[in-house]
Amino acid sequence: MSGQRYKWIGTRPNRPDGAHKVTGRARFGADFNMPGQLVGKVLRSPHAHALIKSIDTSKAAALPGVKAVVTSGDFPEQPDQIVPAGEMQVNLRDVTRNVMAREKALYDGHAVAAVAATTAEIAAEALALIEVEYEVLPHVIDVAAAMRDGAPILHDHLRTEGLTPPSNKPTNIAKRLEFAKGDIAAGFARAEVVIERDYTTAPVHQGYIEPHATLASAAEDGQIQLWSTTQGHFQVRGFCSRLLNIETSQLRVTATEIGGGFGGKTVVYLEPVAIRLSQKAGKPVKMVMSRDEVFRASGPTSGGTIKVRIGATRDGRIVAADCTVALQSGAFPGSPVGPACMCSFACYDIDNIKVVGFDVVSNRPKVAAYRAPGAPIAAWAVESTIDLVAEALHMDPIELRLKNAAKKGTKTHYGPTFNVIGLVETLQAAKNSAHYKSSLAPGRARGVAAGFWFNVGGDSSAAAHVGEDGTVTVISGNPDIGGSRASLALMAAETLGVPYEKVRPVIPDTSSIGFNFVTGGSRVTFATGLAVVNAVRDMIEQLKARAAKIWEVEPDAVIWEDGYAKPSSSNVGKFEPLSLAQLASQAGKTGGPINGHAQLNAQGAGPGFGVHIVDLAVDRDTGIVTIERYTAVQDVGTAIHPAYVEGQLQGGVAQGVGWALNEEYIYDAKGRLQNAGFLDYRMPVASDLPMIETVLVEVPNPSHPYGVRGVGEVPIVPPMAAIGNAIARATGVRMIDLPMSPPRLSAALDAVPRKLAAE
Amino acid sequence: MAHVVLTYSFARQFADGRTEHEVPGNSVRHLIRALDERYPGIGARLSNDVAVAIDGVIHQNAFLEPVEPGSEVCFIPALQGG
Amino acid sequence: MAELRYSAPHAVDEAVALIAAGGAVRILAGGTDLLVQMRSGLVAPAHIIDVKKIPEMAAIAESGGSFRIGAAVPAAVICEHAGLRKTWPGVVEAIGLIGSKQVQGRASAGGNLCNGSPAADSVPAMVAAAATVTIQGPNGRRELAVEKVLAGPGRTTLGSGEIVVAFTLPVRPKGSGDAYLRLIPRTEMDIAVVGCGVSLSLAGGTCTAARVGLGAVAPTVPLVEAAANALIGSRLDETALEAAAAACRAACKPIDDKRGTIVYRTKIAGVLLKRAAAIAAERARSH
């Protein structure tokens, strides 16, 4: 581990917010209240696709206790163009329609109106009094069906971007992408083994345990306070400012503690509605989604179809790879098909690649990011096919991957050439792991898969304030979803040379620190960590300047070491080192408070690679899969707080296991969601999983002072394929559709005469 | 002079299908301006919803990012994390 | 929300009288089904009658080898009862599979039965055990075999104003054993896709008596006579087990729903029969 080079980085101290979270003091979205607050509730469409002919809210508005009612008329129309909101690029015409339906209800659960009332009961009664005249239209959910000619069209104005020549035909295909490298035909001509399969994945949800919640308080002078459980309160400010034409300085957003997000809380659902209701009612409005609403109306990730074809020569060299990915984007364009295409073959150094992607709208909630968006879906298909190639060549699955692994200098099919990356080291660590070397117990089979994610940099701001007693507060703007306060404090302590406990990380509201992009894209420890380190370095410069003043020497004659200002050499003069506390106590006399600041757009987020190994058993009579052993190996750059890095790997694996085995949306013939709850949307429970072993490979990222790479998203990429590969080796049956649930696996097993799995 | 790489989609839509280009300029902004002179309309597309990889290192919005002579600059669809 | 009344009577006839007073009444024992249905708007009672304070419904009594379990006794209490665990392991493991540990703290066998779900975990085991229920209503008390209580999904054969007071488990014959198994996609927290309760007696290795209850494969929880007959008289060899499994498959009238397909449920009914029968036989040998 990197610990030996650093004093604090690599250790496992208690997180600063631990006591709050284990005693129930920590306040999440639904834990904030204001005196006199109203309860807001949303009326949601029961139809998957319907024209909204009229909405009559008069009876609801007249109900005693109802203080405000809003429909799309209360939200300004937005232009049909891509604009920056915060740091994302969004089409506000679509965003406002997802927040509150305008011409059409586009999915079961789509918000159509909302009320604010003195009690939840009155609000519920009011919703029942709102009369909406729908003209129900045929709907489409499955991506293949949505792409076919004659499928119900969601948006008459939509044309496919990226077609040459451009087409003027109404369509559900919002965009076509293509990436190519080398000569695909020549590549396949040279291939001695070609494997081709068609795969599908079902739509899945991030599954955060905390439903969306917000509290808005709009004052008559136009200033607004908002509490929201979000992965990015600056992003919430950006969206609300754009959607409601409110200046950002008027909007003060506080990020509450967040009960999980995984990408699903990087957009807005309730916040703009709560603000409009509060503005109309002149009272604070609190809105909390029920679990049913979270499943029906908040952004899951895409279901999709993936065709993969891989050609290799007998010696195990992959010479050609071809892939077509079509992903649901939900009610409005914007699925993660771009990242899916780019991640598909990113792990491999292949000369001839062609990848085509389609972004396809369908009557489901607008898709939101879910942990390495798009990459797990592409990896499910590609890593399954790679395993088939390994079997065809009678090669060890890790050997085949090692033989074709991308490394520094590998040119990707989406353009860039890799700089320093750690896939080879990760594959070797997997090969040499205790797990991979262990013999397989009878009745068990082993699967392997690799995964890649870019990791993101982006805007971050940070400040470091010295208290009179010399302890330091480090301020930054990223909600702490998985322990990032601890890693920021570790990096600050390391840079400052003081004990970890002397540094207090704080995450204030949007008016108390500069802009910060969302907590997501595995960026916080990398990008915000960089801002924190720079802010501390800025503070150190000021501390040195103050010491220089006290000693009356030149500033550059002072150095900072282990938390002390020291003369750079003996010939500067005989001066006792000045501690942080000593300098802080004289701050007033030497120039005033000592604060450091930094803000940046972090560049060079090093990509992450993971290799997963799973041993499992299949009950052939029932189709039930039991995960017996799981090891996740990942290049993590430098593990700042190893326990929380391990936690990211273990959490990603658990979500991957759910995605692989039992999680899916189930719709009825009318396009209505049948399993909008944790009973029938089956996420892994504690008894479903073994301990999840982790191997942290550290190939430091050259673009970060402490070699940090993002770690949060890679772990969800390999699991589905690793499990699929193990099931294939256990049963001889190659599953191509997710989830591999007991009824589906049992049907597949029954369709094949019993034969021993080729070991 | 930088070695600019466009994705197949960008190339087909805006640059007669050519994905590889030698373009003068010592910052991303200059490269975009030079490309727009050669292929009118590409400038607007490359200025939003795009990430830029310079010698393998991806930059989210790298408008003023310096570009060394001979370095590889790729324009790729913007990335969003989850 | 309409005016909602709550009462907690201390005697069965008090409860029966309250029901007879009319209005949309719902009995509250553990509440783990009722509260979920109220919150989702499936049911909107006007009067909730909490029966947990009625001694007879909240107690477990044993006399001469037969057990009497109050309809409101929480599953956790049943599963900790030494006598029941020893004598009726199949019934106890079925009740112990209802929901999570948290649900076990409140859910009752009475509620599990009267909720009317064919997938209720306790019912196939109760059917196999030949349990009977004591029902009290305006016309006094009556006994009814548990397999006769369910009328279809969400419906029972109880008359208006009648409530289930307690379950009676008969004296267990010598050399007998029972078992319950269910098929769920995960290892916990799911509603049974298929449930199978088996109780059988052995004499010198030959099956002399058998009862089989099947859950989640029909509108009610059928007592599958044909499966029992296939076991009775056999030495529980593979042919007998296969015949009993075939009888179970034939008894299935399942539906395709968000939990399983017709094909899958039918197949699994046979698989669970064999496995449950093997466990029951094992317990019978050691009884």
Place this chain on the structure above:
Amino acid sequence: MSKLHVTATINGEPTEYLCDVHETMLDVLRDRLGLTGSKEGCGSGDCGACSIIVDGRLVCACLMLGAEAEGSRIETIEGLAKGDALHPLQKRFIELAALQCGICTPGILMAAKALLDRNANPSETEVRYWLAGNLCRCTGYDKIIHAVMDVAA
């Protein structure tokens, strides 16, 4: 709508409250008594984030009416620490990073306490099946199970 008057002991304190018949114990704890440590993840007993202990029994506060608590002894997360000392489970969860976002942590701590009250030295399997009613989406359960077994040992 006439409210019910309920008397119960909550975290050792004699407590009285008024509640509507349809209000769950979770609504009472969070909205009437200000004890927001118990969380609502689903409202249907499927996630365990609202786990509390009533008369020694682990239950979901969302599957129990406020009215049913009459005369009961209720323990919530706010009562787990004693004075300024965290409960060993609370301490160990922090030390072993057995939580990430923390929304499930109160419920899991109450469930783990109920387990250890009943079984001082559970096996890994026993801990996993006991905690099956407490969903966690961040950690993959590994460090939670380690922490509970470590306290038990």
